[in-house]
Amino acid sequence: MLKEMVREEFEQDIxxxxxxLDFYSKTCGPCKMLAFVLxxxxxxFGDDVKIIKIDFEENPDxxxxxxxxxxxxxxxxKDGVELSRKAGLQQKxxxxxxxxxxx
Known part of the structure; x- marks a missing residue:
């Protein structure tokens, strides 16, 4: 199961x-499709990677x-450093x- 962001654990997680990190909205169609891909x-990848979902509306900071x-x-x-980012629905x-x- 994909992990929802827990504020108290966030800094430690990354x-x-x-x-x-998957920044999403509950009302976003492409976000819902991406959830299945993720x-x-x-x-x-199992334990080699953490995938954390971050609700767009609940986390403006x-x-x-x-x-x-x-x-x-x-x-x-990777170890707290941003390596790459992609916006929009991405293919597997x-x-x-x-x-x-x-x-």
């Missing part, structure tokens, strides 16, 4: 290892901090490449 990707302009937006981190091979480049 500080170590490979982490993919579930498949999560199964493929993180939207501002990471300069997210729309949803869905994916941001790939693009997401896999983002993750593989962080491992």
């Amino acid at each position: 500080a170590e290892g490979s982490v993919l 579930q498949d990707v999560e199964k493929q 993180l939207i501002e901090k990471y300069n997210v302009e729309g949803y869905p937006t994916l941001i790939m981190f 091979p693009v997401i896999i490449k983002m993750i593989e480049e962080s491992l």
Whole structure:
């Protein structure tokens, strides 16, 4: 199951290892389609990557901090450093490449 962001754990979650943030909205059609893709990707990579979902409307401070302009937006981190980002609905091979480049 994809992990919803927990405010108290957020900084610790992105500080170590490979982490993919999914900025989404519950009312966004492409975000819902992306969730299915991310579930498949999560199964493929297991514990090698954390995928954390961040609700756009509930986290305006993180939207501002990471300069997210729309949803869905994916941001790939490695040990707390942003490596790449993609805006809009992404296909599975693009997401896999983002993750593989962080491992």
